[in-house]
Amino acid sequence: MIDWKRVEELREEIGADGFAEVADMFLDEAEEAVQALVAGLPAGEVGGQLHFLKGSALNLGLSDLAAVCQDGERKAAGGHGELVDTAQVAAVYRASRASLLGGLSLDRAGAA
Numbered sequence: 001m002i003d004w005k006r007v008e009e010l011r012e013e014i015g016a017d018g019f020a021e022v023a024d025m026f027l028d029e030a031e032e033a034v035q036a037l038v039a040g041l042p043a044g045e046v047g048g049q050l051h052f053l054k055g056s057a058l059n060l061g062l063s064d065l066a067a068v069c070q071d072g073e074r075k076a077a078g079g080h081g082e083l084v085d086t087a088q089v090a091a092v093y094r095a096s097r098a099s100l101l102g103g104l105s106l107d108r109a110g111a112a
Helices: 004-039 043-060 063-077 086-111
Strands: none
Touching: 004 043, 004 086, 043 063, 043 086, 063 086
């Protein structure tokens, strides 16, 4: 679900404070994107939201979220944005978020 190697690489690249800022910003923006998807977007806007989520998820090592977004993005690009399972995207996002935050909390506790 989480590519912890990628998380550590990013943290090393930008530092712990920078990583925390990037992760917080992603989670805030991703929450808005997921809520918009679930609330219902015009089919033509679904692909853009999924593309954003996929790219950000890959950057943070959220591999399961990136995969489900890529699948939905393909459907949307094929003119089938209405076939994207937005409930699945939301469920995978929430599970990924919980796993990331839980892992980071454990990491911080171990460093203390």
